Amino acid sequence: xxxxxxxxxxxxxxxxxxxxxxxxxxxxxxxxxxxxxxxxxxxxxxxxxxxxxxxxxxxxxxxxxxxxxxxxxxxxxxxxxxxxxxxxxxxxxxxxxxxxxxxxxxxxxxxxxxxxxxxxxxxxxxxxxxxxxxxxxxxxxxxxxxxxxxxxxxxxxxxxxxxxxxxxxxxxxxxxxxxxxxxxxxxxxxxxxxxxxxxxxxxxxxxxxxxxxxxxxxxxxxxxxxxxxxxxxxxxxxxxxxxxxxxxxxxxxxxxxxxxxxxxxxxxxxxxxxxxxxxxxxxxxxxxxxxxxxxxxxxxxxxxxxxxxxxxxxxxxxxxxxxxxxxxxxxxxxxxxxxxxxxxxxxxxxxxxxxxxxxxxxxxxxxxxxxxxxxxxxxxxxxxxxxxxxxxxxxxxxxxxxxxxxxxxxxxxxxxxxxxxxxxxxxxxxxxxxxxxxxxxxxxx
Numbered sequence: 455x456x457x458x459x460x461x462x463x464x465x466x467x468x469x470x471x472x473x474x475x476x477x478x479x480x481x482x483x484x485x486x487x488x489x490x491x492x493x494x495x496x497x498x499x500x501x502x503x504x505x506x507x508x509x510x511x512x513x514x515x516x517x518x519x520x521x522x523x524x525x526x527x528x529x530x531x532x533x534x535x536x537x538x539x540x541x542x543x544x545x546x547x548x549x550x551x552x553x554x555x556x557x558x559x560x561x562x563x564x565x566x567x568x569x570x571x572x573x574x575x576x577x578x579x580x581x582x583x584x585x586x587x588x589x590x591x592x593x594x595x596x597x598x599x600x601x602x603x604x605x606x607x608x609x610x611x612x613x614x615x616x617x618x619x620x621x622x623x624x625x626x627x628x629x630x631x632x633x634x635x636x637x638x639x640x641x642x643x644x645x646x647x648x649x650x651x652x653x654x655x656x657x658x659x660x661x662x663x664x665x666x667x668x669x670x671x672x673x674x675x676x677x678x679x680x681x682x683x684x685x686x687x688x689x690x691x692x693x694x695x696x697x698x699x700x701x702x703x704x705x706x707x708x709x710x711x712x713x714x715x716x717x718x719x720x721x722x723x724x725x726x727x728x729x730x731x732x733x734x735x736x737x738x739x740x741x742x743x744x745x746x747x748x749x750x751x752x753x754x755x756x757x758x759x760x761x762x763x764x765x766x767x768x769x770x771x772x773x774x775x776x777x778x779x780x781x782x783x784x785x786x787x788x789x790x791x792x793x794x795x796x797x798x799x800x801x802x803x804x805x806x807x808x809x810x811x812x813x814x815x816x817x818x819x820x821x822x823x824x825x826x827x828x829x830x831x832x833x834x835x836x837x838x839x840x841x842x843x844x845x846x847x848x849x850x851x852x853x854x855x856x857x858x859x860x861x862x863x864x865x866x867x868x869x870x871x872x873x874x875x876x877x878x879x880x881x882x883x884x885x886x887x888x889x890x891x892x893x894x895x896x897x898x899x
Contacts, residue, residue, distance in 0.1 A: 516655030602800030656753035
């Protein structure tokens with residue numbers, strides 16, 4: 455049973471170490487009250503396609519430091535076995551029964567339960583909200599997706615219970631669109647608190663031989679793999695070539711020793727192809743494939759450059775460590791990303807817009823605060839992704855597009871087919887003309 459039946463229980467659902475670190479920083483900053491005011495459960499979900507073959511969160515370096523902030527940890531995969539966390543949700547008529555099951559198994563008794571989840575649009579967060587149908591819900595953002603729109607309309611029974619979105623200030627000055635249609639207010643996790651947690655994780659990596667070897671290589675650039683092939687955005691061969699372009703770009707920028715950090719689920723052949731490319735170019739390549747966050751490397755060996763496609767770790771490098779960053783391949787991914795409302799679109803758009811292209815010769819940079827052009831761009835992309843959720847953005851989106859119809863740099867964010875479908879400038883001439891007349895009649899043009 456709950457040892458403190460009169461205080462609420464806070465259930466923190468996580469699936470990544472980066473997300474867990476975000477929660478730890480929020481806890482340290484007092485965003486969830488004093489430790490004695492609630493019982494805190496860390497509910498760990500492994501959402502990999504085949505969880506049994508994927509790296510477990512508790513195997514990641516630094517996990518123990520974060521887990522120590524909670525009263526106990528629970529394995530969500532075990533709790534719902536043999537179901538998969540990404541697909542299981544209770545049938546409506548079974549939700550009360552499942553709540554009784556979890557209250558008994560987790561010793562909750564009759565305590566009030568508060569849910570803190572990472573993505574309410576999908577399971578397991580959606581399943582938890584259905585099971586604990588009376589519980590308040592808070593969200594925390596694991597990366598750049600908070601700047602984009604909500605993936606789909608939420609049931610009112612869930613939407614009315616969400617009262618906060620915690621997020622890192624990865625793009626200072628840019629306000630999240632996520633859940634804004636429900637009046638949910640975003641709240642920043644303090645930079646200093648998050649940086650302190652990252653430093654703790656790095657301390658835990660003191661005896662990691664792979665990290666020690668990487669640091670000893672005296673690298674000046676870190677290359678980040680994302681494994682976009684797993685999402686069906688690129689083929690494995692195309693992604694392999696993307697990583698090779700990163701090596702070549704870093705070498706052309708004057709870097710003679712580089713680290714490649716592959717995505718945990720990337721195939722081993724990626725590293726083999728990179729080794730061949732590095733040998734051909736004459737660059738020293740070290741692969742950092744241990745159970746480590748990229749941020750651990752930033753703490754231990756400050757690189758002069760971080761390169762990626764649109765990884766959140768790029769922005770972490772610039773915002774928290776003042777490391778210059780550069781991108782490779784975003785234009786190709788923008789062309790390939792399907793459907794248009796794919797939730798990776800806004801993170802990709804943000805990086806493409808504010809981070810220099812490594813292959814352009816302009817050099818890397820620390821982007822700093824969001825430029826004035828970013829917010830209207832993100833709002834326009836957000837409307838085109840989810841027009842039914844953000845109808846009030848239609849007028850400003852139309853004006854934004856109408857003013858930039860001859861701007862090729864902006865056009866790549868808005869395929870003509872999508873604009874035609876929505877009747878916006880940049881689509882077919884007939885639909886654009888019809889929209890301008892409509893705006894003029896309504897007094898919004």
